[in-house]
Amino acid sequence: xxxxxxFTAAVVVCGSLAIGVAACGSSNDNGSSSTGxxxxxxxxxxxxxxxxxxxxxxxxxWAARFKxxxxxxxxxDPVGSGGGVAQFQAGTVDFGASDAAMKDSEIKVAQKKGDPxxxxxxxxxxxxxxxxxxxxxxxxxxxxxxxxxxxxxxTSWNDKEIVATNPGVTLPSTKVAVCHRSDSSGTTKNFTxxxxxxSKAWASGPGVDKSVKWANGTTGAKGNDGVAACVKQTxxxxxxxxxxxxxxxxxxxxxxxxxEGKFVAPTLPATSAAGVAAKPPxxxxxxxxxxxGATTYPITAVTFLLVYQDxxxxxxxxxxxxxxxxWLDYALGDGQAVAAQLQYAKLPPAILAKAKAKVAGxxxxxxxxxx
Amino acid sequence: MSATTLQGxxxxxxxxxxxxxxxxxxxxxxxLVPLFLVLYYLLKEGLGAFSxxxxxxxxxxxxLGDPGGIRSAIVGTAIIVALATAIAVxxxxxxxxxxxxxxxxxxxxxxxxxxxxxxxxxxxxxxxLFIYIVLVxxxxxxxxxxxxxxVALALLMLPVVARSSEVVLNLVPNALRESALALGAxxxxxxxxxxxxxxxxxxxxxxxxxxxxxxxxxxxxxxxxAFVNGISTDVGQQMNSLPLQIFNDVGQAQDxxxxxxxxxxxxxxxxxxxxxxxxxxxxRRSGLQP
Amino acid sequence: MEAAAITPTRGSLPRGSGPRFxxxxxxxxxxxxxxxxxxxxxxxFVKLIVESQPAFSHTGVVDFVTSNDWVPSRGQYGALxxxxxxxxxxxxxxxxxxxxxxxxxxxxxxxxxxxxRGPLTLLVELLAAVPSVVxxxxxxxxxxxxxLPAEKWFSSTFHxxxxxxxxxxxxxxxxxSLILAIMIVPIVSAISREVMSTVPRDHKEAALALGAxxxxxxxxxxxxxxxxxxxxxxxxxxxxxxxxxIAVTIVIGNAAAIGxxxxxxxxxxAAVIANEFGEAASDPVHRASLIAAGLxxxxxxxxxxxxxRYFVNRxxxxxxxxxxxxxxx
Numbered sequence: 001x002x003x004x005x006x007f008t009a010a011v012v013v014c015g016s017l018a019i020g021v022a023a024c025g026s027s028n029d030n031g032s033s034s035t036g037x038x039x040x041x042x043x044x045x046x047x048x049x050x051x052x053x054x055x056x057x058x059x060x061x062w063a064a065r066f067k068x069x070x071x072x073x074x075x076x077d078p079v080g081s082g083g084g085v086a087q088f089q090a091g092t093v094d095f096g097a098s099d100a101a102m103k104d105s106e107i108k109v110a111q112k113k114g115d116p117x118x119x120x121x122x123x124x125x126x127x128x129x130x131x132x133x134x135x136x137x138x139x140x141x142x143x144x145x146x147x148x149x150x151x152x153x154x155t156s157w158n159d160k161e162i163v164a165t166n167p168g169v170t171l172p173s174t175k176v177a178v179c180h181r182s183d184s185s186g187t188t189k190n191f192t193x194x195x196x197x198x199s200k201a202w203a204s205g206p207g208v209d210k211s212v213k214w215a216n217g218t219t220g221a222k223g224n225d226g227v228a229a230c231v232k233q234t235x236x237x238x239x240x241x242x243x244x245x246x247x248x249x250x251x252x253x254x255x256x257x258x259x260e261g262k263f264v265a266p267t268l269p270a271t272s273a274a275g276v277a278a279k280p281p282x283x284x285x286x287x288x289x290x291x292x293g294a295t296t297y298p299i300t301a302v303t304f305l306l307v308y309q310d311x312x313x314x315x316x317x318x319x320x321x322x323x324x325x326x327w328l329d330y331a332l333g334d335g336q337a338v339a340a341q342l343q344y345a346k347l348p349p350a351i352l353a354k355a356k357a358k359v360a361g362x363x364x365x366x367x368x369x370x371x
Numbered sequence: 372m373s374a375t376t377l378q379g380x381x382x383x384x385x386x387x388x389x390x391x392x393x394x395x396x397x398x399x400x401x402x403l404v405p406l407f408l409v410l411y412y413l414l415k416e417g418l419g420a421f422s423x424x425x426x427x428x429x430x431x432x433x434x435l436g437d438p439g440g441i442r443s444a445i446v447g448t449a450i451i452v453a454l455a456t457a458i459a460v461x462x463x464x465x466x467x468x469x470x471x472x473x474x475x476x477x478x479x480x481x482x483x484x485x486x487x488x489x490x491x492x493x494x495x496x497x498x499x500l501f502i503y504i505v506l507v508x509x510x511x512x513x514x515x516x517x518x519x520x521x522v523a524l525a526l527l528m529l530p531v532v533a534r535s536s537e538v539v540l541n542l543v544p545n546a547l548r549e550s551a552l553a554l555g556a557x558x559x560x561x562x563x564x565x566x567x568x569x570x571x572x573x574x575x576x577x578x579x580x581x582x583x584x585x586x587x588x589x590x591x592x593x594x595x596x597a598f599v600n601g602i603s604t605d606v607g608q609q610m611n612s613l614p615l616q617i618f619n620d621v622g623q624a625q626d627x628x629x630x631x632x633x634x635x636x637x638x639x640x641x642x643x644x645x646x647x648x649x650x651x652x653x654x655r656r657s658g659l660q661p
Numbered sequence: 662m663e664a665a666a667i668t669p670t671r672g673s674l675p676r677g678s679g680p681r682f683x684x685x686x687x688x689x690x691x692x693x694x695x696x697x698x699x700x701x702x703x704x705x706f707v708k709l710i711v712e713s714q715p716a717f718s719h720t721g722v723v724d725f726v727t728s729n730d731w732v733p734s735r736g737q738y739g740a741l742x743x744x745x746x747x748x749x750x751x752x753x754x755x756x757x758x759x760x761x762x763x764x765x766x767x768x769x770x771x772x773x774x775x776x777x778r779g780p781l782t783l784l785v786e787l788l789a790a791v792p793s794v795v796x797x798x799x800x801x802x803x804x805x806x807x808x809l810p811a812e813k814w815f816s817s818t819f820h821x822x823x824x825x826x827x828x829x830x831x832x833x834x835x836x837x838s839l840i841l842a843i844m845i846v847p848i849v850s851a852i853s854r855e856v857m858s859t860v861p862r863d864h865k866e867a868a869l870a871l872g873a874x875x876x877x878x879x880x881x882x883x884x885x886x887x888x889x890x891x892x893x894x895x896x897x898x899x900x901x902x903x904x905x906x907i908a909v910t911i912v913i914g915n916a917a918a919i920g921x922x923x924x925x926x927x928x929x930x931a932a933v934i935a936n937e938f939g940e941a942a943s944d945p946v947h948r949a950s951l952i953a954a955g956l957x958x959x960x961x962x963x964x965x966x967x968x969x970r971y972f973v974n975r976x977x978x979x980x981x982x983x984x985x986x987x988x989x990x
Contacts, residue, residue, distance in 0.1 A: 046608075048599075048609070050597075056434060057434035057435070058434075060431075060432045060433045060434050061433060061434060061435065061436075063432065064431060064433055064436070073601055075599045075600065075601070075609065076432065077597060077598050077599075079939045079940075080939075080940065082939075082940035083939040083940045086939065086940050086941065086944065087939070090508065090514075091510070091514075092507070092514035092515065109944075182915040182916075182936065183936065183937075183939075183940065184733075184734070184937075184940040209734040209735075210734060211732075211733060211734040211940075212732075212734060213730075213732045213735075213918075214916070216916075216918060216920070216921060216925070217827075217828045217830070217921070217925065218916070219830060219831075219832070219914055219916070219926060220914065220915045220916055220926070221622060221915075222622050222915075222936070223622060225622055225623045225624050225625075226622040226623075226624075228624030229622055229623060229624040231624075232624055233806070233831065234831065244434065245624060248434070248624065248625060249624050249625075342434070342435070380872070380874060384874055384877065385874065387874070387876060387877075388874035388875055388876040388877065391876035391879075392772055392875065392876060394764070395764045395765075395767050395768045395772060396768055396772070398760065398761045398764035398765060398768075399761075399764055399765040399768040399769070399781070401761055402761045402762065402764075402765045402785060402788070402846050402850070403784055403785070403788075405788070405843045406784060406787055406788050406791070408799070408803070409791055409795065409796070409799045412799055412802075412803050413795070413799075416802075462694055462697075465690070465691050465694040465695075466691075466694055466695050466698055468691050469688075469691035469692055469694065469695040470695065472691075473688050473691060473692065474692075474695065479692075479695075479696075480695070482699065483695045483696075483698060483699055486698065486699055486702050487698060488966075488970065489702065489963065489966060490698075490702060492897070492900045492901075492904075492962050492963070492965075492966035493904070493959065493962065494903070494904025494905070494906065494931055494958060494959075494962060495904070495906065496904065496906040496931050496934055496935055496955070496958075497709075497904070497955055497958065497959055500934060500938065500951075500952065500955050501705055501708065501709070503938065504708060504712055504952065505708065526701075529698070533698075557683060557684050558684045558687070558688075559683045559684050559686075559687040562687070583790060586792070587790075587791075587792025587793065587794070587795070588792070588793075589792070589793065589794045589906075589907045590906040590907055590931075590935055593935055593938075594938055614792060614794045614907075617794045617795070617798060618794050618797075618907065618911075621794075621797065621798055621801065621911055629802070632798060633798070636792075636794070636795045636798055639792055639794075639795065640790070640791060640792070640795060643790050643791075643792065644787070644790060647787075647790050651783070
């Protein structure tokens with residue numbers, strides 16, 4: 001018995017030591033890039049956000065640089081726009097994120113805590129990515145055809161609808177495998193908005209929402225990354241993912257027909273062009289889907305960060321409110337240039353100014369928030 | 372099948388016997404094939420992810436650049452499971468003690484026994500959901516927190532510990548109890564000085580098996596702890612954990628993130644195997660087999 | 662301690678140290694803990710029912726279980742596709758897993774050479790040590806793609822069978838069922854082994870003495886005796902399969918519809934809870950519907966477990982009753 005006690009004690013001690021060493025060696029180590037000095041005061045602290053996977057690439061990059069700049073950790077949980085709005089309403093996060101502006105009904109729920117403020121951050125292209133052996137990037141597709149693919153009406157890649165927009169291109173007979181979101185997604189809302197604009201069958205069928213009833217035989221996956229994984233796995237797959245994901249995985253992307261009838265590829269200039277003509281209302285709840293312009297990429301989405309007008313009244317303490325404001329300032333300031341590196345488009349100047357004004361107008365228990 | 376005299380076994384019967392044996396053996400091996408495949412793939416894909424960097428850095432959540440390792444997940448799992456154990460093991464052994472020493476066959480004891488058995492059959496996702504409703508949404512002590520995940524895991528472990536402890540405590544020979552009582556020791560002393568020490572190896576085995584089970588659970592943590600990249604030792608805040616880390620990385624398109632999932636999976640399985648083997652070792656050394 | 666008096670009365674024995682109230686205190690504390698467990702389970706059940714009310718008042722109990730549309734964005738909460746997926750995958754898992762588990766239990770207890778028994782038992786138990794998320798990971802990255810050609814072949818060759826023809830997806834009901842079958846083997850095997858090892862030696866030896874082959878002995882003595890216990894084990898395995906969440910959600914495709922065939926994507930009650938709770942946080946009806954799905958799940962597992970315990974108890978009492986008549990020992 002004594003032998004047993006000693007033996008087990010030894011094991012337990014060894015185990016705890018190992019974990020202890022790991023934990024202790026960590027608390028001071030930031031882990032992320034320690035590229036030298038950071039200007040400005042180190043404020044530290046942690047803020048938590050959750051929401052869309054659409055801007056996750058750029059938000060995570062911002063978070064790393066923001067931490068270098070002022071030591072504040074930003075935890076962003078990519079649960080999807082629906083989850084982001086839900087957690088924002090429930091007050092379980094400090095800021096929410098959504099690619100789809102909140103509906104009136106959602107705002108009503110949020111108003112129990114305070115008035116929600118939409119802060120647009122960047123524009124991104126929703127690509128129609130595909131992985132078909134034998135097909136290069138740049139396949140020309142229009143809204144009606146894409147809708148038919150997602151409705152299950154177009155079943156193979158050499159269907160006459162695709163042939164019609166791609167004369168002279170040899171198309172394989174591979175079966176079309178549709179990948180879409182299984183979770184509540186702003187990307188879905190933007191994509192289905194585009195489809196509904198060009199397909200009556202879509203508008204009256206699945207309709208426009210963060211989550212719709214998809215056709216039988218299609219595959220659902222969580223998050224933009226899940227759809228990307230789905231597209232990657234199957235030959236003949238087509239899915240809608242944000243540009244950064246398409247680039248990461250070297251997907252072929254379709255050139256989509258815009259309002260002016262031109263087939264445009266999802267490039268940075270084409271994404272930026274979508275924002276030029278946008279005239280957002282006072283509460284900045286706007287959409288850039290199917291924007292006008294000859295060089296515009298028609299499936300461009302704007303993404304928002306969600307905060308309460310009076311953050312402290314909604315339950316936050318003053319220090320945290322300050323950190324959240326710093327984060328928003330960063331997003332609309334230095335962050336804009338960083339976004340371009342990841343192929344997200346900066347906000348057009350007019351809208352950027354309005355967004356900055358909104359952030360400046362945020363309050364903590366009625367008082368302006370110290371920078 | 373009459374065989375009242377010693378007849379020779381017909382060819383057909385011998386053939387049936389052989390076929391049956393072969394089939395049984397084949398099915399048994401078939402049952403083990405997935406185990407070997409899983410372990411093989413874990414090693415093949417997971418070892419590639421192992422490196423010093425893998426174990427000493429936290430996931431960064433960065434899309435480009437360094438995705439980081441799984442340190443915060445390992446530490447998180449250790450902390451959350453340790454806290455769950457601290458809650459579940461004393462309570463579970465307490466329930467078992469009551470059932471064996473005091474309740475025995477009373478109506479109350481039988482009812483408790485029955486419902487503890489019921490609890491073992493509850494899916495783990497239900498415990499997570501329950502704690503989510505009761506603690507997270509109600510904003511008791513903040514929203515997502517590591518200790519809430521521990522409570523959910525403790526709910527999962529409690530019936531397992533209680534049931535296995537009851538079996539072990541029942542194995543302690545009554546003679547030991549009776550001689551101690553006959554010598555004038557009060558009940559509580561008999562329990563703490565005679566029964567528990569005798570049953571200790573079995574109790575430890577049962578608890579360790581419960582720990583191994585809890586360490587691998589994802590669903591209870593999904594709703595209660597949420598996901599966070601950086602390392603944290605504050606149980607009042609969100610915390611990373613291995614099952615959550617794996618679950619998040621599974622759906623990723625980037626190959627290196629998928630590889631990180633395999634590496635994390637291998638780490639988790641090694642940790643669980645370690646605890647399981649220790650449990651079995653303790654059981655064998657003690658000689659107190661149920 | 663001195664020799665005890667012949668008539669040990671309370672006063673005469675030297676009392677050990679310790680206050681008088683320690684005994685009742687301990688009993689009280691332990692009884693409270695035990696009672697606490699009951700209260701907890703009761704609270705659990707009550708809370709589930711209360712929180713799921715909004716869903717039932719929105720959809721109606723019967724409609725909730727029987728309508729075929731689970732589209733939260735439109736406020737439609739018909740759980741039929743979920744119930745279907747749950748029952749199909751668990752049922753199929755049972756059909757695949759139980760024979761394998763019982764065969765392994767048989768082999769280990771009756772047929773294996775003595776030295777091999779320990780390691781074999783350990784190996785089968787190790788199947789239970791693999792976390793479900795790891796099974797999911799392995800399932801989606803290894804098993805599902807590898808099975809695709811075989812599934813396609815099966816689907817086209819046996820297209821005349823019901824529920825077989827149609828498009829084959831990588832994540833599908835069948836892969837989920839396979840993974841579940843693997844996961845229930847250790848439980849079913851362990852309990853079957855326990856039951857089989859309690860078969861009285863006399864029964865087995867009697868059969869052998871009558872000239873039966875090993876297999877015939879198993880058929881005559883072991884299997885009939887263990888039947889009830891094995892049924893109980895199977896039911897417990899079923900309960901596990903019904904409640905499994907993570908492994909299933911990774912490999913089933915998460916499509917809230919009744920698939921065309923066994924190789925299409927589907928959804929289960931457990932998977933829907935895991936996937937949608939985050940979005941449902943503030944939509945009361947959606948959240949209540951998920952809790953209602955949980956309630957349904959709980960009732961299903963409860964029901965299955967009650968049946969299992971009935972069988973196992975019957976086996977145990979039957980075993981106790983079955984005294985060998987006219988045989989020694």
